[in-house]
Amino acid sequence: MSLSARKTHIDSLAISLLLACCMFWGFQQVLVKATVAEVAPVFQAFVRFALATVAVAAWCLWRGVGLSGAGEPAGATRAGLLAGALFAGEFACIYLGLQYTTASRLTVFLYASPFWVALLLPRFIPGERLQGWQWLGLAAAFVGVGLALGDGLLGHASTALPKGWLGDLLGLAAGLMWALTTVVIRTTPLARVAPAKQLFYQVAVSTAVLPVLSLGLGEAWVWQFSGFAWGSLLVQALVGAFVSYLAWMWMLAHYPATKISVFVFLTPVFALLFGALWLGEPVTPGLVAALVLVAAGIVLVNRRPASGIGVQH
Numbered sequence: 001m002s003l004s005a006r007k008t009h010i011d012s013l014a015i016s017l018l019l020a021c022c023m024f025w026g027f028q029q030v031l032v033k034a035t036v037a038e039v040a041p042v043f044q045a046f047v048r049f050a051l052a053t054v055a056v057a058a059w060c061l062w063r064g065v066g067l068s069g070a071g072e073p074a075g076a077t078r079a080g081l082l083a084g085a086l087f088a089g090e091f092a093c094i095y096l097g098l099q100y101t102t103a104s105r106l107t108v109f110l111y112a113s114p115f116w117v118a119l120l121l122p123r124f125i126p127g128e129r130l131q132g133w134q135w136l137g138l139a140a141a142f143v144g145v146g147l148a149l150g151d152g153l154l155g156h157a158s159t160a161l162p163k164g165w166l167g168d169l170l171g172l173a174a175g176l177m178w179a180l181t182t183v184v185i186r187t188t189p190l191a192r193v194a195p196a197k198q199l200f201y202q203v204a205v206s207t208a209v210l211p212v213l214s215l216g217l218g219e220a221w222v223w224q225f226s227g228f229a230w231g232s233l234l235v236q237a238l239v240g241a242f243v244s245y246l247a248w249m250w251m252l253a254h255y256p257a258t259k260i261s262v263f264v265f266l267t268p269v270f271a272l273l274f275g276a277l278w279l280g281e282p283v284t285p286g287l288v289a290a291l292v293l294v295a296a297g298i299v300l301v302n303r304r305p306a307s308g309i310g311v312q313h
Contacts, residue, residue: 026270041095052241079188084205101167109171116179137300144293
């Protein structure tokens with residue numbers, strides 16, 4: 001299917017891929033948290049993206065996508081390095097945050113990223129300014145994030161974690177960095193680079209940055225992992241950072257972005273369900289209300305003419 005054959009509706013193939021991606025992204029947050037006990041968080045992210053870099057590079061070479069900056073628009077390489085640095089920062093916040101808060105709570109904050117996009121992108125692309133009803137959605141998302149944060153700060157007996165507030169703030173920072181990555185991709189020459197090359201910049205820079213951060217944090221680099229840990233890392237790298245991200249980018253190139261983006265809001269629901277079923281994480285009324293408000297608000301904000309969206313997590 002070529003770019004000239006873009007579809008105007010979501011067909012059964014797209015629905016199947018979207019449901020699979022969203023379910024995996026929700027499961028992945030829980031998988032990361034389950035692996036943190038054995039593999040230090042930032043070190044875990046480093047190993048994941050090192051494996052993904054090899055996979056994405058092999059894909060690019062097989063598809064004839066050059067890995068050097070030759071032939072790219074002027075400024076694309078600098079923008080790619082910036083996007084990669086933001087991407088690395090985002091995942092550092094995610095992996096560190098999962099030490100302090102639950103997977104379902106962190107996912108609420110992470111998937112508030114479109115809220116940040118709605119605030120930041122119009123400053124660079126005037127056509128992205130919000131309309132009246134979209135501001136209503138923005139307000140709903142803001143209330144939802146505040147509700148989830150307040151739920152942790154109040155320290156209810158069922159959700160109290162020693163540094164839960166820190167995990168929440170790290171999740172919020174991760175969502176902001178995700179939004180900034182989207183802004184860089186949308187507003188710089190990087191937008192004219194092949195999607196696989198955009199992904200390569202992000203995973204390759206993460207592979208370079210994350211080990212430095214890991215060592216700076218004093219994390220122990222232990223390679224004697226259990227079979228579960230190695231399996232988790234391989235799944236995160238090959239299914240998460242490679243297959244699912246490429247599938248998402250392929251869908252952005254062939255289907256209306258606004259229609260497929262609505263499916264992303266299933267991800268926090270899946271994370272909540274997997275967190276409850278596997279890790280026994282509490283599902284409080286406040287968290288459920290936050291999920292509903294954030295999802296409803298972001299859907300309203302994103303119901304605008306199709307536009308590019310950055311990599312999803």
